[in-house]
Amino acid sequence: AQSVTQLGSHVSVSEGALVLLRCNYSSSVPPYLFWYVQYPNQGLQLLLKYTSAATLVKGINGFEAEFKKSETSFHLTKPSAHMSDAAEYFCAVSESGAGSYQLTFGKGTKLSVIP
Amino acid sequence: DTGVSQDPRHKITKRGQNVTFRCDPISEHNRLYWYRQTLGQGPEFLTYFQNEAQLEKSRLLSDRFSAERPKGSFSTLEIQRTEQGDSAMYLCASSLGGGSADTQYFGPGTRLTVL
Numbered sequence: 001a002q003s004v005t006q007l008g009s010h011v012s013v014s015e016g017a018l019v020l021l022r023c024n025y026s027s028s029v030p031p032y033l034f035w036y037v038q039y040p041n042q043g044l045q046l047l048l049k050y051t052s053a054a055t056l057v058k059g060i061n062g063f064e065a066e067f068k069k070s071e072t073s074f075h076l077t078k079p080s081a082h083m084s085d086a087a088e089y090f091c092a093v094s095e096s097g098a099g100s101y102q103l104t105f106g107k108g109t110k111l112s113v114i115p
Numbered sequence: 116d117t118g119v120s121q122d123p124r125h126k127i128t129k130r131g132q133n134v135t136f137r138c139d140p141i142s143e144h145n146r147l148y149w150y151r152q153t154l155g156q157g158p159e160f161l162t163y164f165q166n167e168a169q170l171e172k173s174r175l176l177s178d179r180f181s182a183e184r185p186k187g188s189f190s191t192l193e194i195q196r197t198e199q200g201d202s203a204m205y206l207c208a209s210s211l212g213g214g215s216a217d218t219q220y221f222g223p224g225t226r227l228t229v230l
Contacts (some may be wrong), residue, residue, distance in 0.1 A: 009155075021153065032216045043119065043206065043221035051216040063157070090157050095214040101146065101215045105157030 002027045002093045006106035013041065014114045019078040021109050033074040034063055034092040034103065043111075044090065050074060061085070086113045092114030117141075119222035121207050127228045128197055133180040135193045136225045140209030147190050148184055148219060151175065164190060196230045 007022040009101045025031055032051050036044040048059025055067040065076045074091060092103040120139045124155050140147050145166050145172040146151040148160035161180070162172045176182075179197075184190040194201055204226050 022133070034218075036221075041223070043223045044208075045221075046218050049218065050214070052119075092157070101163060101210075101217070102148070102160035102173075103150075103219060104160070107155065109156050 001030065002095055002104045003090050004091075004093050004104055006109050007093055008109050009107065010104040010110045010112070012112040012114060013081045015083060018078050019063075019076070019081045019085065019111065021089050021091075021111065023074045023076065023106060024072050025074060025091070025093045027095055029095050032094045033065075033067060033096070035059065035063070035074075036078050036105075037093060038090065038108075039086045040083065040087075047076070047089075071091055075101045081111075081113045083113050086111055093110035116123070117209055119206075119209055119220055121174065121222040121225050122221060124226055125226045125228075127230065130197060130199060130228050132197055133195045134197060134205075134227065135191055136205055136227075138190045138192070138207030138209075138222060140189070140207070141220055142188075142212075144208045144209035144211045145187070145222075146212070146217070146219075147184055148208040148210075149192050150206040150208065151181055152224070153202075158206055161192075194227075197227075198227050202227055202229045 003026045006026045033050045035047040046056045050067045058064045090104045122137045127138045149161040149165040152158045164184040179195045182225040206224045208221045210217040210219045
Protein backbone atom coordinates (compact mmCIF):
# COMPACT_ATOMS: atom_id res chain seq x y z
CA ALA A 1 0.00 0.00 0.00
CA GLN A 2 1.19 3.50 -0.77
CA SER A 3 1.28 6.43 1.64
CA VAL A 4 2.57 9.99 1.86
CA THR A 5 3.82 11.94 4.87
CA GLN A 6 4.15 15.69 4.73
CA LEU A 7 6.19 17.08 7.59
CA GLY A 8 4.76 20.33 8.92
CA SER A 9 1.11 21.15 8.52
CA HIS A 10 1.99 24.85 8.46
CA VAL A 11 5.16 26.53 7.19
CA SER A 12 5.86 30.27 7.34
CA VAL A 13 8.58 31.97 5.32
CA SER A 14 9.50 35.57 4.66
CA GLU A 15 9.01 37.01 1.20
CA GLY A 16 12.19 36.32 -0.79
CA ALA A 17 13.28 33.41 1.43
CA LEU A 18 13.73 29.80 0.40
CA VAL A 19 10.62 27.64 0.40
CA LEU A 20 11.10 24.00 1.43
CA LEU A 21 8.10 21.71 1.80
CA ARG A 22 8.86 18.13 2.80
CA CYS A 23 7.30 14.97 1.43
CA ASN A 24 8.20 11.35 2.15
CA TYR A 25 6.45 8.45 0.49
CA SER A 26 6.01 4.74 0.91
CA SER A 27 5.35 2.53 -2.07
CA SER A 28 5.82 -1.15 -2.83
CA VAL A 29 6.56 -0.44 -6.50
CA PRO A 30 8.34 2.42 -8.27
CA PRO A 31 6.21 5.46 -7.62
CA TYR A 32 4.98 8.36 -9.60
CA LEU A 33 5.01 11.50 -7.46
CA PHE A 34 3.07 14.73 -7.74
CA TRP A 35 2.85 18.10 -6.06
CA TYR A 36 -0.44 19.98 -6.25
CA VAL A 37 -1.30 23.46 -4.98
CA GLN A 38 -4.72 24.51 -3.73
CA TYR A 39 -5.71 28.16 -3.45
CA PRO A 40 -8.79 29.07 -1.39
CA ASN A 41 -12.04 28.19 -3.15
CA GLN A 42 -10.20 26.68 -6.08
CA GLY A 43 -9.44 23.17 -7.28
CA LEU A 44 -6.07 21.51 -7.00
CA GLN A 45 -3.58 22.56 -9.64
CA LEU A 46 -0.60 20.44 -10.66
CA LEU A 47 2.76 22.05 -9.91
CA LEU A 48 4.99 19.22 -11.12
CA LYS A 49 5.31 15.45 -11.34
CA TYR A 50 8.01 12.79 -11.31
CA THR A 51 7.51 9.90 -13.72
CA SER A 52 10.87 8.09 -13.57
CA ALA A 53 12.75 10.27 -16.02
CA ALA A 54 14.95 13.02 -14.55
CA THR A 55 15.14 12.99 -10.77
CA LEU A 56 15.11 16.80 -10.60
CA VAL A 57 11.74 18.00 -11.81
CA LYS A 58 10.96 21.60 -12.65
CA GLY A 59 7.41 22.84 -12.43
CA ILE A 60 5.37 25.96 -12.78
CA ASN A 61 5.86 29.21 -10.87
CA GLY A 62 9.56 28.51 -10.20
CA PHE A 63 9.02 25.39 -8.10
CA GLU A 64 11.11 22.26 -8.38
CA ALA A 65 11.39 18.92 -6.59
CA GLU A 66 14.01 16.22 -6.40
CA PHE A 67 13.22 12.51 -6.25
CA LYS A 68 15.58 10.72 -3.85
CA LYS A 69 14.94 7.00 -3.83
CA SER A 70 17.38 6.28 -1.00
CA GLU A 71 15.53 8.75 1.24
CA THR A 72 12.05 8.00 -0.18
CA SER A 73 11.61 11.75 -0.45
CA PHE A 74 10.25 14.25 -2.94
CA HIS A 75 10.70 17.65 -1.30
CA LEU A 76 9.39 20.79 -3.00
CA THR A 77 11.56 23.92 -3.16
CA LYS A 78 11.50 27.43 -4.51
CA PRO A 79 14.49 29.76 -4.17
CA SER A 80 12.54 32.92 -3.43
CA ALA A 81 9.02 33.05 -1.99
CA HIS A 82 6.42 35.44 -3.36
CA MET A 83 3.28 36.57 -1.61
CA SER A 84 1.28 34.81 -4.30
CA ASP A 85 2.76 31.45 -3.20
CA ALA A 86 0.61 31.46 -0.06
CA ALA A 87 -1.60 28.40 -0.46
CA GLU A 88 -1.92 24.77 0.62
CA TYR A 89 0.38 22.25 -1.00
CA PHE A 90 -0.26 18.54 -1.35
CA CYS A 91 2.15 15.77 -2.21
CA ALA A 92 0.66 12.67 -3.84
CA VAL A 93 1.81 9.26 -5.03
CA SER A 94 0.49 6.75 -7.51
CA GLU A 95 1.89 3.31 -8.19
CA SER A 96 3.35 2.53 -11.58
CA GLY A 97 2.11 -0.55 -13.37
CA ALA A 98 -0.28 -1.53 -10.62
CA GLY A 99 -3.39 -1.02 -12.70
CA SER A 100 -4.65 1.41 -10.09
CA TYR A 101 -4.85 5.04 -10.99
CA GLN A 102 -5.81 6.56 -7.68
CA LEU A 103 -3.68 9.24 -6.14
CA THR A 104 -2.83 8.94 -2.46
CA PHE A 105 -2.35 12.38 -0.93
CA GLY A 106 -0.57 13.65 2.13
CA LYS A 107 -2.39 15.83 4.63
CA GLY A 108 -1.09 18.99 3.09
CA THR A 109 1.16 21.86 4.15
CA LYS A 110 -0.22 25.37 4.39
CA LEU A 111 2.38 27.90 3.30
CA SER A 112 2.23 31.43 4.66
CA VAL A 113 4.45 34.15 3.20
CA ILE A 114 5.30 37.04 5.50
CA PRO A 115 5.92 40.43 3.88
CA ASP B 116 -10.58 23.45 -22.74
CA THR B 117 -12.85 24.86 -20.08
CA GLY B 118 -11.61 22.72 -17.20
CA VAL B 119 -13.48 20.38 -14.90
CA SER B 120 -16.73 21.82 -13.58
CA GLN B 121 -18.81 20.72 -10.62
CA ASP B 122 -22.33 21.55 -9.59
CA PRO B 123 -23.44 22.66 -7.11
CA ARG B 124 -20.50 24.37 -5.45
CA HIS B 125 -22.19 24.26 -2.07
CA LYS B 126 -24.91 22.05 -0.67
CA ILE B 127 -26.50 22.19 2.75
CA THR B 128 -28.82 19.37 3.66
CA LYS B 129 -30.42 17.79 6.68
CA ARG B 130 -29.37 14.42 7.99
CA GLY B 131 -31.22 11.62 6.27
CA GLN B 132 -31.77 13.45 2.99
CA ASN B 133 -30.37 12.31 -0.34
CA VAL B 134 -28.03 14.54 -2.34
CA THR B 135 -26.62 14.32 -5.84
CA PHE B 136 -23.57 16.07 -7.26
CA ARG B 137 -22.59 16.47 -10.89
CA CYS B 138 -19.16 16.59 -12.49
CA ASP B 139 -18.39 17.59 -16.07
CA PRO B 140 -14.85 16.53 -17.02
CA ILE B 141 -12.61 18.08 -19.61
CA SER B 142 -14.04 17.03 -22.93
CA GLU B 143 -12.50 13.86 -24.38
CA HIS B 144 -10.96 12.85 -21.07
CA ASN B 145 -11.68 9.17 -20.72
CA ARG B 146 -10.99 8.84 -17.01
CA LEU B 147 -12.98 10.46 -14.22
CA TYR B 148 -12.26 10.30 -10.50
CA TRP B 149 -14.09 11.21 -7.31
CA TYR B 150 -12.26 12.17 -4.12
CA ARG B 151 -13.43 13.38 -0.73
CA GLN B 152 -11.55 15.97 1.32
CA THR B 153 -12.31 16.66 4.96
CA LEU B 154 -10.94 19.54 7.01
CA GLY B 155 -7.23 19.26 7.62
CA GLN B 156 -6.82 16.24 5.39
CA GLY B 157 -5.70 15.62 1.85
CA PRO B 158 -8.13 14.30 -0.72
CA GLU B 159 -9.07 10.63 -0.35
CA PHE B 160 -9.89 8.48 -3.35
CA LEU B 161 -13.48 7.27 -3.68
CA THR B 162 -13.90 5.80 -7.16
CA TYR B 163 -12.91 6.11 -10.79
CA PHE B 164 -14.38 5.50 -14.23
CA GLN B 165 -12.79 4.68 -17.51
CA ASN B 166 -15.35 5.85 -20.03
CA GLU B 167 -18.66 4.58 -18.60
CA ALA B 168 -17.18 1.66 -16.64
CA GLN B 169 -16.63 2.05 -12.90
CA LEU B 170 -13.35 0.22 -12.43
CA GLU B 171 -12.30 0.89 -8.87
CA LYS B 172 -14.02 1.71 -5.60
CA SER B 173 -12.53 2.63 -2.27
CA ARG B 174 -13.67 0.99 0.95
CA LEU B 175 -14.70 4.54 1.90
CA LEU B 176 -17.52 4.25 -0.61
CA SER B 177 -20.21 2.72 1.58
CA ASP B 178 -23.43 1.33 0.14
CA ARG B 179 -25.06 4.72 0.69
CA PHE B 180 -22.85 6.14 -2.06
CA SER B 181 -23.36 5.49 -5.73
CA ALA B 182 -21.65 6.97 -8.75
CA GLU B 183 -22.51 6.79 -12.41
CA ARG B 184 -21.10 7.95 -15.70
CA PRO B 185 -23.81 6.83 -18.08
CA LYS B 186 -22.46 7.95 -21.42
CA GLY B 187 -18.82 8.27 -20.57
CA SER B 188 -19.09 12.04 -20.26
CA PHE B 189 -20.45 13.69 -17.10
CA SER B 190 -20.73 11.81 -13.82
CA THR B 191 -23.01 11.96 -10.80
CA LEU B 192 -22.29 11.05 -7.21
CA GLU B 193 -25.30 10.34 -5.02
CA ILE B 194 -25.30 10.00 -1.26
CA GLN B 195 -28.41 8.48 0.26
CA ARG B 196 -29.52 8.99 3.85
CA THR B 197 -26.80 11.54 4.53
CA GLU B 198 -25.00 11.53 7.87
CA GLN B 199 -23.09 14.33 9.58
CA GLY B 200 -19.89 12.44 8.87
CA ASP B 201 -20.52 12.92 5.15
CA SER B 202 -19.81 16.65 5.51
CA ALA B 203 -16.78 17.24 3.30
CA MET B 204 -15.57 18.69 0.03
CA TYR B 205 -16.25 16.31 -2.86
CA LEU B 206 -13.72 16.70 -5.64
CA CYS B 207 -13.92 15.45 -9.19
CA ALA B 208 -10.92 15.03 -11.49
CA SER B 209 -10.41 13.85 -15.03
CA SER B 210 -7.49 12.63 -17.10
CA LEU B 211 -6.72 11.55 -20.60
CA GLY B 212 -4.86 8.45 -21.12
CA GLY B 213 -3.22 5.45 -20.37
CA GLY B 214 -1.36 5.19 -17.11
CA SER B 215 -0.93 6.08 -13.49
CA ALA B 216 1.46 8.88 -14.42
CA ASP B 217 -1.32 10.81 -16.12
CA THR B 218 -2.08 14.26 -14.77
CA GLN B 219 -5.43 14.44 -13.03
CA TYR B 220 -7.16 17.80 -13.49
CA PHE B 221 -9.37 18.77 -10.59
CA GLY B 222 -12.59 20.70 -10.43
CA PRO B 223 -13.36 23.31 -7.74
CA GLY B 224 -15.31 20.82 -5.64
CA THR B 225 -18.75 20.62 -4.05
CA ARG B 226 -18.81 21.46 -0.36
CA LEU B 227 -21.43 19.39 1.46
CA THR B 228 -22.69 20.36 4.90
CA VAL B 229 -25.00 17.92 6.65
CA LEU B 230 -26.92 19.45 9.56
